[in-house]
Amino acid sequence: MTDFHYKGRNQRGESVSGQIEAASSDAVATQLFNSGITPVEINEAHVGHDIKSLMSMRIGVDRVGLTDLILFSRQMSTLLNAGVPIMQAFRGLQESTHNPALAKVIAGLHESLDAGLDLTSCFRRHSEVFSSLYISIIQVGETTGNLSEAFLQMATYLELEKTTREQIKSAMRYPVFVLIALAAAFVVINIWVIPAFANVYSKFNVELPWATRVLMATSSFTLAYWPYILVALIAAMAWGYSYLKTDRGRYRWHKLKIRIPVVGKIIFHAALGRFARAMSITIGAGVSIIQGMTVISRAVDNDYIGERIIQMRNGIERGENIARTAAATGLFPPLVIQMISVGEESGAVDSLMGNVADYYEREVEYELKNLSASIEPILITGVAVLVFILALGVFLPMWDLVKIIK
Numbered sequence: 001m002t003d004f005h006y007k008g009r010n011q012r013g014e015s016v017s018g019q020i021e022a023a024s025s026d027a028v029a030t031q032l033f034n035s036g037i038t039p040v041e042i043n044e045a046h047v048g049h050d051i052k053s054l055m056s057m058r059i060g061v062d063r064v065g066l067t068d069l070i071l072f073s074r075q076m077s078t079l080l081n082a083g084v085p086i087m088q089a090f091r092g093l094q095e096s097t098h099n100p101a102l103a104k105v106i107a108g109l110h111e112s113l114d115a116g117l118d119l120t121s122c123f124r125r126h127s128e129v130f131s132s133l134y135i136s137i138i139q140v141g142e143t144t145g146n147l148s149e150a151f152l153q154m155a156t157y158l159e160l161e162k163t164t165r166e167q168i169k170s171a172m173r174y175p176v177f178v179l180i181a182l183a184a185a186f187v188v189i190n191i192w193v194i195p196a197f198a199n200v201y202s203k204f205n206v207e208l209p210w211a212t213r214v215l216m217a218t219s220s221f222t223l224a225y226w227p228y229i230l231v232a233l234i235a236a237m238a239w240g241y242s243y244l245k246t247d248r249g250r251y252r253w254h255k256l257k258i259r260i261p262v263v264g265k266i267i268f269h270a271a272l273g274r275f276a277r278a279m280s281i282t283i284g285a286g287v288s289i290i291q292g293m294t295v296i297s298r299a300v301d302n303d304y305i306g307e308r309i310i311q312m313r314n315g316i317e318r319g320e321n322i323a324r325t326a327a328a329t330g331l332f333p334p335l336v337i338q339m340i341s342v343g344e345e346s347g348a349v350d351s352l353m354g355n356v357a358d359y360y361e362r363e364v365e366y367e368l369k370n371l372s373a374s375i376e377p378i379l380i381t382g383v384a385v386l387v388f389i390l391a392l393g394v395f396l397p398m399w400d401l402v403k404i405i406k
Helices: 025-034 047-059 066-081 086-096 100-114 119-124 132-144 147-201 210-245 247-257 263-285 289-299 303-317 322-329 334-346 349-369 371-405
Strands: 002-009 015-022 038-044
Touching: 002 025, 015 025, 025 038, 066 086, 066 100, 066 147, 086 100, 100 119, 119 132, 132 147, 132 263, 132 289, 147 210, 147 263, 147 349, 147 371, 210 247, 210 371, 247 263, 247 303, 263 289, 263 303, 263 349, 289 303, 303 322, 322 334, 334 349, 349 371
Parallel strands: none
Antiparallel strands: 002 015, 002 038
8 A cells, every 4th residue: 555645626626635545546536536526636655756746847847738738639639530439549649649748648548538437537637737628628528429529629729829828928039138138237237347437436536426426336235245135136036936826926916917018908918818719619619608607717817807707607697697797897898798798699609709809819919019119119218228327427427537637
């Protein structure tokens, strides 16, 4: 018998964890399922495994990326549409995939399905890889007997998500590079440039301008206390990282980042696009609106907007229509509310929300293409202010010294 650590969710969706002694991880999973807990992660409780897991997280291995999920979903859709049995499809994909982590997940799906679990439960056992939206769509596909279409829908959704993420990363490279260059220039000037001029100015008994005194004081402080500054920066980064891991910190950050000038509007529109796309997929797949709202609240990847979606779900549970609950959140623009209202009246909420998703995805693409043009004036202003301060601090005393020498 071996001790196993487990993490899972109970019937109310709450996170639970603990330790069980059993013969194997499958036996642990069976015990958890019998007690009403859906296992998320089961690990053998010994030091070597913990160190290996920690190292895997540190160096970034044993992960299933978005590209892997897209390829897996599209291949599953193709194989099932061709009439290949699902067990045979799992075996084939396990042997052909180049990602060991994905192969391990597919092997787990195969073993769970072979043990008699339904397909949804098999995917739910790997919720660290498959999102709640993914699992819900698979559940609908399994119930309706149309798994091929379910996998195809998820492949399409994940491809759009991947495109949006890549566009955001590409657009942010230029401003991030400029900010890093400014920070590096500030460090170089404080450590090497200003001290050299300070040595020259100290030989002359003249009163220095305020800008020069500020620069020299900043440089002296940096040189004298740089170890403490470095420790303070590292401590602040560590505290910020740990705070953002908490529910409260993540909620506040998600609320703040959609209000950041220029960039916040893009993040907000991207989240609305995810909301509309996920709503179109879930309703079109036949997921109940209550269950769908719960899934969508996690799919938008923003806790602040997700909370508003939960408010919509609570309003719908009380008997209100979707458009009214959406308007009550104060989050969605009139366009989205009007499209939802028209969709409710015509019975085509899924197709109209698909149109809303297309609109916001095009809007995000356009805004990302113009992001550099929007940020350039801000960056240029920052550089100009820095150069102006340096010019005042460095060259004003030189002009005074020239006058004295003459």
